[in-house]
Amino acid sequence: MVRTLRASTKDIRKYREEIKKITKNLSYKNSHFLVLGLEEILTNVMEHGYRYDGRRKIYTGFFYTKKRAIIKIADRAKPYDPTKAKHPEPMELLEKGADGGYGNYLVKKIFYKAVYRQLSNGNLLVLFYID
Amino acid sequence: MAQSELTIRQGEKGKFVILQLQGKVDSETSPKLTEALNKLISAGKVWIVLDMTGVSFMSSAGIGATVKALNDTRSKKGDLRLAAVQDEVKKVYELLGFAAAFSFYPSLKQALEA
Numbered sequence: 717m718v719r720t721l722r723a724s725t726k727d728i729r730k731y732r733e734e735i736k737k738i739t740k741n742l743s744y745k746n747s748h749f750l751v752l753g754l755e756e757i758l759t760n761v762m763e764h765g766y767r768y769d770g771r772r773k774i775y776t777g778f779f780y781t782k783k784r785a786i787i788k789i790a791d792r793a794k795p796y797d798p799t800k801a802k803h804p805e806p807m808e809l810l811e812k813g814a815d816g817g818y819g820n821y822l823v824k825k826i827f828y829k830a831v832y833r834q835l836s837n838g839n840l841l842v843l844f845y846i847d
Numbered sequence: 848m849a850q851s852e853l854t855i856r857q858g859e860k861g862k863f864v865i866l867q868l869q870g871k872v873d874s875e876t877s878p879k880l881t882e883a884l885n886k887l888i889s890a891g892k893v894w895i896v897l898d899m900t901g902v903s904f905m906s907s908a909g910i911g912a913t914v915k916a917l918n919d920t921r922s923k924k925g926d927l928r929l930a931a932v933q934d935e936v937k938k939v940y941e942l943l944g945f946a947a948a949f950s951f952y953p954s955l956k957q958a959l960e961a
Binding site: 748763807814825 | 852873874875881904906907910912918919922935938939942943944945
């Protein structure tokens with residue numbers, strides 16, 4: 717499934733429902749984790765890459781079998797490699813009572829592997845999910 | 848629930864304020880939860896139970912809202928209790944290693960009686 721999203725929470729919600737629908741034949745756990753992982757990644761791009769500018773676009777590809785999935789996400793934001801970004805551990809954040817910073821850790825836990833490539837005009841992230 | 852997929856109903860029992868959540872807690876709706884929690888804590892109501900029977904999805908934004916409230920209530924000698932959390936939502940807390948940090952209860956009744 718290939719989709720182009722605008723940088724808005726409305727589009728994330730629509731995409732989430734679409735992924736939920738097409739993965740309904742997978743186990744509930746797999747479907748839920750894929751939806752959650754995508755929500756986190758897309759929120760990250762929209763918030764930090766595009767500042768929720770609804771004119772900006774994100775290009776997605778979602779390919780799956782019963783127990784595996786490959787997701788491609790491309791954007792035209794400034795170069796940013798999420799696979800190399802350093803983030804505090806969740807317990808450190810919890811002790812500080814931080815209300816954010818958990819998304820990247822969730823993505824790392826949900827996806828088996830993430831590969832980043834800087835494009836001439838943006839970013840490409842490929843995520844691999846294995847049950 | 849087209850625009851905002853989260854509704855919050857408030858009730859009280861004894862020293863506890865109960866927030867009954869219905870819908871999804873994500874980057875779009877979590878500010879609503881944060882606002883409700885902040886309002887209570889600022890008013891000195893630091894014994895809070897979130898009845899999460901109706902929460903089918905929670906992203907990291909929702910987790911963040913509960914982490915902040917947990918910290919704020921406990922620093923004021925209160926607590927934030929999570930009741931009737933659906934398995935897939937609880938799994939998100941577990942993925943982050945927060946299963947032991949929060950007080951989870953199978954039902955609202957048990958959260959109020961513990």
